[in-house]
Amino acid sequence: MSIIKKVRTRYAPSPTGFMHVGNLRTALYEYLIAKSQGGAFVLRIEDTDRERFVEGAVDVIYNTLKLAGLKHDEGPDIGGDYGPYVQSERRDMYLPYAEKLIESGHAYRCFCSKERLEKLAEDSEFGGYDRHCRDLSREEIDAKLKEGLPYVIRQKMPIEGKTTFTDAVFGEITVDNSELQDQILIKTDGYPTYNFANVIDDHTMGITHVVRGSEYLSSTPKYNLLYDAFGWEIPTYVHLPLIMGKNEDGSVSKLSKRHGSTGFEDLIADGYLPEAIINYIALLGWCPKDNREIFTLKELEQAFFIEGISKSPAVFDYDKLLWFNAEYIKAMSEEEFTERAMPYYREVFGDRDMPFEKFAGILQKRLEKFTDIPEKLRFFSELPEYDKEIFVNKKSKSNLENAPVNLKEAYDRLKALPDWNADAIHDCLINMAVEKELKNGTVMWPVRIAAAGQTVTAGGAIEILDILGREEALRRLELGIEKLAK
Numbered sequence: 154m155s156i157i158k159k160v161r162t163r164y165a166p167s168p169t170g171f172m173h174v175g176n177l178r179t180a181l182y183e184y185l186i187a188k189s190q191g192g193a194f195v196l197r198i199e200d201t202d203r204e205r206f207v208e209g210a211v212d213v214i215y216n217t218l219k220l221a222g223l224k225h226d227e228g229p230d231i232g233g234d235y236g237p238y239v240q241s242e243r244r245d246m247y248l249p250y251a252e253k254l255i256e257s258g259h260a261y262r263c264f265c266s267k268e269r270l271e272k273l274a275e276d277s278e279f280g281g282y283d284r285h286c287r288d289l290s291r292e293e294i295d296a297k298l299k300e301g302l303p304y305v306i307r308q309k310m311p312i313e314g315k316t317t318f319t320d321a322v323f324g325e326i327t328v329d330n331s332e333l334q335d336q337i338l339i340k341t342d343g344y345p346t347y348n349f350a351n352v353i354d355d356h357t358m359g360i361t362h363v364v365r366g367s368e369y370l371s372s373t374p375k376y377n378l379l380y381d382a383f384g385w386e387i388p389t390y391v392h393l394p395l396i397m398g399k400n401e402d403g404s405v406s407k408l409s410k411r412h413g414s415t416g417f418e419d420l421i422a423d424g425y426l427p428e429a430i431i432n433y434i435a436l437l438g439w440c441p442k443d444n445r446e447i448f449t450l451k452e453l454e455q456a457f458f459i460e461g462i463s464k465s466p467a468v469f470d471y472d473k474l475l476w477f478n479a480e481y482i483k484a485m486s487e488e489e490f491t492e493r494a495m496p497y498y499r500e501v502f503g504d505r506d507m508p509f510e511k512f513a514g515i516l517q518k519r520l521e522k523f524t525d526i527p528e529k530l531r532f533f534s535e536l537p538e539y540d541k542e543i544f545v546n547k548k549s550k551s552n553l554e555n556a557p558v559n560l561k562e563a564y565d566r567l568k569a570l571p572d573w574n575a576d577a578i579h580d581c582l583i584n585m586a587v588e589k590e591l592k593n594g595t596v597m598w599p600v601r602i603a604a605a606g607q608t609v610t611a612g613g614a615i616e617i618l619d620i621l622g623r624e625e626a627l628r629r630l631e632l633g634i635e636k637l638a639k
């Protein structure tokens with residue numbers, strides 16, 4: 154009977170201070186592969202590349218995972234049975250493994266000087282490291298060690314034959330071993346290279362599924378040779394398709410800043426909601442069985458399956474993301490909408506008290522991003538300068554002859570209202586249209602223009618008057634009447 158191992162995936166970001174959507178997608182798929190199979194999602198910080206280390210970058214990782222709702226089961230902050238979860242804290246465990254490989258003939262010490270390697274690289278026919286130290290004799294090695302010469306440890310690649318592995322997305326991949334470089338496993342400073350550390354870490358942390366970008370496909374045979382050398386089981390590989398961006402000329406190229414924001418935090422600052430970004434990114438390279446589009450994270454945890462991942466490049470479409478965002482806004486309860494919109498309301502109205510709960514009614518259905526709110530509501534705060542020509546509207550049959558008459562009539566009727574609320578305003582204006590045998594629009598147009606000072610508005614005449622309140626609404630209508638009289 155075979156024992157089914159508990160699924161364990163890991164997200165292994167390098168703390169660079171920036172979370173590209175590609176990294177976020179990797180984290181999401183790792184999370185989903187684990188959660189869809191009752192497994193564990195592990196966070197490991199890969200900080201061995203000290204040159205790339207950025208202060209505060211680890212916090213960016215925590216914040217992103219938190220905002221995205223991707224809760225890890227083990228990690229530096231919460232611990233677990235497989236720690237430490239920060240690579241620099243694991244530093245001492247790599248060298249003994251590399252030494253084991255030296256003993257078993259799968260690795261060797263390389264004493265080549267920087268100068269020698271630089272000269273090699275200058276050679277026009279440079280085909281990588283020339284394996285100069287691969288077959289040093291025991292005596293030569295001992296002498297160099299005695300001299301205290303610095304060295305790296307390199308992997309001894311097989312020179313003949315082929316290495317084959319199966320990727321869950323890209324299928325069978327075969328490389329000629331002759332193409333594989335004797336890559337460095339341990340650097341002169343004793344730190345492992347990423348290429349070595351990821352294998353040791355994934356094995357010792359019991360990782361069953363390694364999920365990463367397809368740029369790692371070509372390195373995977375080298376990792377597998379390490380697993381084989383140790384006699385370890387090779388994990389399931391899930392390489393993810395590239396993420397492309399649309400260029401102006403219709404072509405596509407790797408997603409970069411010139412296509413738009415590519416960082417999770419930047420997208421949020423642009424007004425996209427974390428849940429919309431996550432939903433959209435889930436579909437960036439994965440397709441559910443029924444082509445459904447809207448998924449909460451919980452629903453994705455149920456629906457996700459590895460076979461749904463595609464190997465063809467995915468194109469990041471900002472318009473589509475905007476559509477998702479609008480859908481998420483529409484689906485919110487009025488209370489939630491108001492709560493999330495409040496910082497943007499405050500941007501327009503400061504501390505002023507407004508009937509905030511009424512804004513949802515005029516905004517929610519058509520809002521694409523919360524960041525658009527200030528622009529849409531500014532006219533409530535201050536009547537814009539406008540030209541009387543905008544009282545003219547063909548479709549509403551409003552012109553500079555009838556607008557002054559209709560606006561004055563509407564003003565008189567509204568002024569006489571005992572109560573100021575949407576129903577009362579509605580009945581008042583509709584009754585006027587009926588009694589005067591006018592199209593509703595012929596009444597509403599000049600009223601809305603005078604109330605808002607612009608042609609395109611969130612909300613119609615009735616809602617705008619209601620929100621402005623009696624005093625401000627009537628003041629604006631008076632100004633409109635004056636303007637039309639000039």
Ligand code: GLU
Nearest residue numbers: 165166167199351364365
């Ligand atoms: N630290 C690597 C990166 O951020 C991780 C790659 C992997 O998933 O193994 O690209």
